[in-house]
Amino acid sequence: MSALETQLLCKNFGALSVANKIDFRLEPGARHALIGPNGAGKTTFINLITGRLTPSSGIIKLAGEDVTALSQSGRVKRGLGRTFQINTLFRGLSVLENVFLTVCEREGIGNSILRRANARKDLLEESYALLESLHIGDDALNIVRELPYGKLRLVELAIALALKPKVLLLDEPAAGLPSSETAIVFDTVQQLPKDIAILIIEHDMDLVFRLANRITVLVQGTVLVEGTPDEIQHDARVREVYLGEGDHG
Amino acid sequence: MIFKWFNAEQGSAVERFAKRDRLNPLELLPWILAIAAYYVFPSYLPLGSQILLTILFAISLDLALGYAGIITLGHAAFFGVGAYSAGLYALHVTGEPLSGLVVAAIAAGILGLLSGLVILRTTGLTLIMLTLAVLLIVQEFANRARPITGGADGLNGIAMLPIFGVFRFDLFGHTAYWYCLSVLFVMWIFGLLLVRSPFGRSLTGVRENITRMHSIGAPVRRRLVTIYTISAAMAGVAGALLAQTSQFVGLATLGFERSGEIVIMLVLGGIGRIYGAIVGVVIFMIAQDSFARANPAFWSFWVGLLLVLIVLFARGGALGIADNLVALLRGRKK
Known part of the structure; x- marks a missing residue:
């Protein structure tokens, strides 16, 4: 059984088809990369999986269960976590609180009214430990708005990891990062438990080929080809798409 | 006390963070002042009561606007519904005040719940317009339903029983x-x-970020409707206090002016921090009082100017300015 599966997934904006009959499987423990030229519909695909967008037709399954009709939060409760290509953080809150809020939701105490949030020292410690593992422990009490871009990318990743997802969707986690921080992202993803299934969108081909054991190429909302990194590297159609479209890699 | 306050930030990051929501001795200051005011200004007590219930109204707004970011210009709808419910309850059922507060809270809460379920699907300008629309509907209903609400004459002849049967x-x-x-x-x-x-x-x-809140699995809309309902009920209690202490309810309780003014007061004090409600209301009411005395026809100009200055130069309101001063002093000590 696949960790994540889509069947004939379609999304149209009027006459524009941004996802066209996408059949996709993410196996348990996979390190699967989704690549393709700009505007291929990669982020749209992630938004469909997480429920931010409603598909025009098709089915989405998490661990065999049809989640197409579920809300975003319902899917997160079933183990789906994501990062955003454009930082999507609680900008006015501290780094620690960004993660702490997430941990509180994961633990299902977000509705509780009668006790202090900060009384959960265990969850605070857990949040802090996660920041330390990403080398941003020193910034725990700093307000997100005041941090440099590179660190924000790490906070973005920290929030997704704080959910302890079974399926993790990474939307260009290293976009715009200097190499030192790209290394932190790379190492962190490498060290994640092997049973987490990861789908990563990335333009940095070096990163893609080091991380992924499977690659899907998406062009104009359609799956062009899927295979091992080796197969993709030597696929004539892929070369044509990338060279024809200019150098995005 | 001040010394302790300046040195609060010690220990590991987690400890420092955990300490932040402990009660600070300074937080008792408003209550000491309020009690002192009773003895110092015995002839201003009616104004004092007005200030207190307006603070409650502002706190209710802060929960929705300041904390949850629900931008509303229609909060007087709940204040007014609370006032009318408490007034009608006292006229037709009993003049017992505490049960009147409960009735007002429930009535305003129900309106908050029902309208929230509909309008909280939207954000931004649409939401503001819809909160206004709810206010206008309630206002027009109170105006037209003469047999119940007294229309433009309002509810007169409200008689209250003593609190707990003791305090008249x-x-x-x-x-x-x-x-x-x-x-x-x-x-x-x-x-x-x-x-x-x-x-x-x-x-x-x-x-701070509704998109991210969805993606970490929070049932966002349910949270918004819940806080909107709580906030509405609290505004209803504030309205009930006005009805019970002034023993009159008029259409002004549902006025757009009341809706707008309460937002201004909150912004003056600083939103999203409870105490902004207290400080803002006090500043506004004192400013209103002294500007009006100096220049009766022109006072709102000065309140407006104050607001412009705050919005331009001190986004956090009066408490934001205080924060910056404390940060400055702390920096100097190091």
């Missing part, structure tokens, strides 16, 4: 002042517990 409402407003102060105190405790709870924290998450 007197002409000079002594009982009313203590009554408003006690209710405000209870609601303040409730508000503090609320915003420091995981639920309250999640509201700031919704305010």
